[in-house]
Amino acid sequence: MEPIKVTVIGGGSSYTPELLEGLLAEADVLSIKEIWMVDIPQGERKLQIMDALAKRMVKKSKHDIKIVSTLDRRAAIKGATYVITQIRVGQLEMRRHDEYISIKHGVIGQETTGAGGFMKALRTIPVILGICKEMEELAPDAWLLNFTNPAGIVTEAVLKHSTIKVVGLCNNPINYYKKFANTYDVAMDEVRINFIGINHLIWITGLYIKGKSHIQDVLTGKSASYEAANIPDFGWDHDFLQSLGAIPCGYHKYYYQTDTILQKQLLEYEKNETRADQVKKVEAELFELYQNPGLDKKPKALEQRGGAYYSEAAVRLIRDIHLNTQQVHTLNVRNNGAISCLPDDVCVEINCVVENHQITPLQTLEPPAQIRGLLQVVKAYEELTVEAAVTGDKGIAVQALTIHPLIPSAEKAKQILEEMLAVNEPYLNWQV
Amino acid sequence: MEPIKVTVIGGGSSYTPELLEGLLAEADVLSIKEIWMVDIPQGERKLQIMDALAKRMVKKSKHDIKIVSTLDRRAAIKGATYVITQIRVGQLEMRRHDEYISIKHGVIGQETTGAGGFMKALRTIPVILGICKEMEELAPDAWLLNFTNPAGIVTEAVLKHSTIKVVGLCNNPINYYKKFANTYDVAMDEVRINFIGINHLIWITGLYIKGKSHIQDVLTGKSASYEAANIPDFGWDHDFLQSLGAIPCGYHKYYYQTDTILQKQLLEYEKNETRADQVKKVEAELFELYQNPGLDKKPKALEQRGGAYYSEAAVRLIRDIHLNTQQVHTLNVRNNGAISCLPDDVCVEINCVVENHQITPLQTLEPPAQIRGLLQVVKAYEELTVEAAVTGDKGIAVQALTIHPLIPSAEKAKQILEEMLAVNEPYLNWQV
């Protein structure tokens, strides 16, 4: 097998040690020769810290891998086999604005769902498409693995506006496998899940343990589902789950338990302690740790950061693409009719067969109306978000927010958008 | 042409004089021989008043038409050529509950849209399907013209659960033709409108006057659209209309201007003066007038009741079915792919060619995402509402309300449903 070059865009991310750990564990299988980490000038300090830590980790691993950290994105992309994007345009400061402006207007303030995710998409898509343009020139055969949130919307932008092979990945699906493997005390491979939906809005329509259906266990409350640590957990109404007929994901709470969560967010807002504030603190502490010259592995504390098993999912995907294994992964890919109630050209998150030359979605069954309706309206919002990000059309941006189920009206949509555009002005090229 | 029998179910409705006026105007063309008016025991007093008025109106018209008023629904249906349903199950008292319970929970309280329309559908569908069963036995070839709200949902229930030929009618579309004919000072026939949507959620995607497009006039505010008298009017944001790319109908305000309208409803709620209260007063005054033995025509005051041009739309439809004219009407019919982003078996409100033996929808063009998303989620809500009404399944009822864009969460959906089921208990057969 030919030696490969892996490029991590957003190398200064606090997640990088997790990703490095995973890559090092599979370094032989993947024949990794070089890992390039690239960041923007504002992230230079963090990148340096990470560069040092990465080199310590490589040294400890005894692999013959070259670590290159740089601000020169073109050099990093050139000749890459895999490009991984884990960027945060505007950093946590802008995430904080996303949350505060939303909550201030009485709507859910969240990194990927609702107005917050919308604004993050507007900031992020132009940067990602810039990366794709460079890849088309400098690494046209590379796979782009996008972990940047909102992962589904960002991946859709690439699918619609670039020729690069792209796949979007979220750590949500792997956590379900881990959770149920643990619940039923079986190997992960003995857990089988039918998913339908889009990133951060997936429903589980089938759960099988060793070939036997166990979905009723969860719907009736006999077993618990996976609940992400970063989403408030007030428990599920099991009557509701049974009439839903499917297991919702954590992000569904923003839709199904809106009032309760909003109340909690309002309290955090009052105390200046929303999720962005919390993450800022955690990140500061992490970078403190990363600078310790004695540290040569991923610190335990990173696990509390959220994004559990992110590295495992990512590295398994790279491995299965690379080894052409035909394994089933749950990924963000072009729909092509796999969910027949959605347009062909949108991004969906479903089970796929992974090969080196293609990633192919498995056909899903028509979901019941309670799933279909919500899925269709949120997907239409996402399509409009991609269009707004690419065209810079403020009217389309208002339309996107207006039909989002968490925004109560066009009036509110417009107010929120105006405030968000104002603080995001440095990151946009819009004719506001 | 063979003489025909017209049966009006809900004959005691305050609208009946309008309908009678229309039928009498076309009595010769239609060869009307008998008009049967039927009501339930609780409506007997109103029916008697209407019977007397109807006979005075017929006498004045000099037509040889027999008026029969009865509580015997089977006798009224037997051998009918056209059956018209204009019933209000639970009467205005229950409508009042629909509105008050909704507003109390901080959501729009409205006769057809949102939680109010949902509850009205649950009460109404079993009664309408009972009528259909009798028609299948006693008048299997008759056309059922449904004017009972929520007209789209009720018509869908009949389309899915009966073999009777049915068409749903709303006075909304005709009012657009009237309005634009007036604006541009042309005959109604020179106004052409492309509609897409479902009852009380239709968008105008094309407006042509004498073959020239004039939709931009309305989108930019140069011309005004029709605004129904019974829906609060705070004006439109023309930037919003332009990015929408279509003219919304009056009921869209509940979705696009939710906050503003809800504020108004809360004030009315405080003062015990919601729409139901207002209509109750108007109705009482109307029946006062109807009893006047000197009255032999539709009183002017009826026009303020709402439902403008309802009679004209209804009688034109009956005439065009009867005379097999192939005229284009905007009607509630089975989709069959005419709106390709909705299921085949649902009810949509679109332009149709009317013939005696069939009513055929015109194919529509794929709407933009801002229309598609809202349309799909509200239609999914309607499908679930029909399912809940037919099965009496409380879980499905919660799912229906939960995905409705005007209900903020599953929790709220459940609370509202519980309260509504409690007061509606006499009208339902549910295992609550």
Place this chain on the structure above:
Amino acid sequence: MEPIKVTVIGGGSSYTPELLEGLLAEADVLSIKEIWMVDIPQGERKLQIMDALAKRMVKKSKHDIKIVSTLDRRAAIKGATYVITQIRVGQLEMRRHDEYISIKHGVIGQETTGAGGFMKALRTIPVILGICKEMEELAPDAWLLNFTNPAGIVTEAVLKHSTIKVVGLCNNPINYYKKFANTYDVAMDEVRINFIGINHLIWITGLYIKGKSHIQDVLTGKSASYEAANIPDFGWDHDFLQSLGAIPCGYHKYYYQTDTILQKQLLEYEKNETRADQVKKVEAELFELYQNPGLDKKPKALEQRGGAYYSEAAVRLIRDIHLNTQQVHTLNVRNNGAISCLPDDVCVEINCVVENHQITPLQTLEPPAQIRGLLQVVKAYEELTVEAAVTGDKGIAVQALTIHPLIPSAEKAKQILEEMLAVNEPYLNWQV
């Protein structure tokens, strides 16, 4: 109403007197000011004859209409309100080749169906697209009415490769209305027909006389359907019609009675008397008549030429577009989902509502498999034919013929194509 200019491309066609007769009859209603007739240099003699006849006809009609005959196509198109294409690229000589090469290879030889229609499409599409290009420049708002065969394929080429408003017309549908009006002794307007299909392959799935279904009359043989004079008539097997569940059109005989018709064609081939030979004679006689300076109207003999009621259908369509009547016509238009088992972007022949600004197909019901399968494969052949004509790709041409149900194999397809391309060389730009 503003005065209009009508442009007839292929003015020297023997059909022109029929078209002129129709236009003159509606000249006032349409405010026709000018009729331009254009032809190619090889057709100049015929055009001169037609010019003289046209002027005599106008004179007799007493209308104030200017007749202009010219070889300058751009001048003829400039500022036109309606452009009518009735051209025959390669004239009857090439039609003769189409028929003889087909029959020689043991397959149906026919002007529009099978290999003959295929070759006619290859010759014709580039010319029609050239006309469209000029219209885009010189008369961008004009309607193009295409009567040139194969009308469905040629119209599809325009729909896919031009921005001009186009509609394709065939005289087949009007003949059904005439026939059944006559059979049941009712006015044409009391006959209603549900069509599904594509040009020269339409099925009648509903036949209503005064609102009553009469399709069984035809399926059982109690009534006869319309049978075009130019298609051999060996009668229908009524068992077959009943299991088909629909009335086939005349051209279906080439598919359902292939052996019998082929046998007849082989005899004609032996005697040098195929349809092209017959038409050549008729045409020569017609032009003899047309030169008679005493002739100032359409001669009776033209009726035997075929194309009955062609003028009536054409002039009614122009009138209904022009007067914006919303009448129902059966036309060749973009599918857009009206026949849901066919792609959106293809041309279908179905009932449409005609307005000045748009022609809108009526939604059809899903046809049974016996109709669907044949319709789909012939439509796929047509799509490939358009692609072959536009790209000049010989491989695609072979693929088109190969899947045509009347061509037995790819081998045969290739042989036929080679011979046809050879004789058509002067009309093509292919890299053969």
Place this chain on the structure above:
Amino acid sequence: MEPIKVTVIGGGSSYTPELLEGLLAEADVLSIKEIWMVDIPQGERKLQIMDALAKRMVKKSKHDIKIVSTLDRRAAIKGATYVITQIRVGQLEMRRHDEYISIKHGVIGQETTGAGGFMKALRTIPVILGICKEMEELAPDAWLLNFTNPAGIVTEAVLKHSTIKVVGLCNNPINYYKKFANTYDVAMDEVRINFIGINHLIWITGLYIKGKSHIQDVLTGKSASYEAANIPDFGWDHDFLQSLGAIPCGYHKYYYQTDTILQKQLLEYEKNETRADQVKKVEAELFELYQNPGLDKKPKALEQRGGAYYSEAAVRLIRDIHLNTQQVHTLNVRNNGAISCLPDDVCVEINCVVENHQITPLQTLEPPAQIRGLLQVVKAYEELTVEAAVTGDKGIAVQALTIHPLIPSAEKAKQILEEMLAVNEPYLNWQV
């Protein structure tokens, strides 16, 4: 793992030793406890021979497996884990009629394609549905593995008319993997093929060896595709393959090379040596061998019988279902939108992910028109064939044959059907 019971219906088939060999090889992995072989009274002699051979084979294998051979189908089905159907209703005698009647009428005479396959389906479907009825009662959770031809049509009948979990299997796909693995000298697992189509009409739209596309090798003739030994091989026209853009399967020759193959069949017909005649001889010889008391394994001669690797494909499928491996197999399953230009409820042959509880098709990309058209018409023929078999409706049977691309006309369809029904009378319950 619980011990399982495998039931082979048509146990007296000459293929049984191959299947047994495969099952014995995997007996431990599958925990096979019992193999039941069932046949009809006419097959009793063959079943006895097979029973003896099976017992010798088991003895040699040293597995503790009970062989039960019986004419009592209900007993054999009761409690089965897997039911395998490999029956031939009417035996080779009726296959001979299928071929001779077809060829006599000048159309392809073949076991599964065209009129021959049609008649085989009519005979077979009622028997298979009878087996399913017994399974619904006696082994409702068992998987039915159908290897009976025409496998796609028979499987579709089960999918539409039974609740039993069914999958249809053909040896065609595995032979492609074998062939290309051999050509490129790689392991079978390194060959990846994208298939689209239906049984015996599949196209290869993608061929990847170790992740690199090699389809052009075959389209240009640089590499050869797999050609089944039982289908005449006159080579491919590589120009044709390139414009097709996909690798056709062997059965495509009946469509693309019809004349050439028909000529060959006519010669065989003259000499009384069609495929049925040849197989009859081979079978007689095989049963001669099977009776040899010294034989305790599959004889070499069986390989010449056709159906190469049939056992390997079958046993791998059973193993992967049983072990719930999520491996990709090419199978006959319900479409559900995986091929979006075909109806949802039909049977297609495509790549699927195999699990114990479900077999899920992978989504395919929209095929080009040259594939789509032929695929759609043959599938429509198959749908009508299933309908004819289930209803016994002769009219539908004529419609099925009429639209089949290998039957030239409705007249021919009717003649062939009449003759076939006459000789098949003992196997049908039709009201002829």
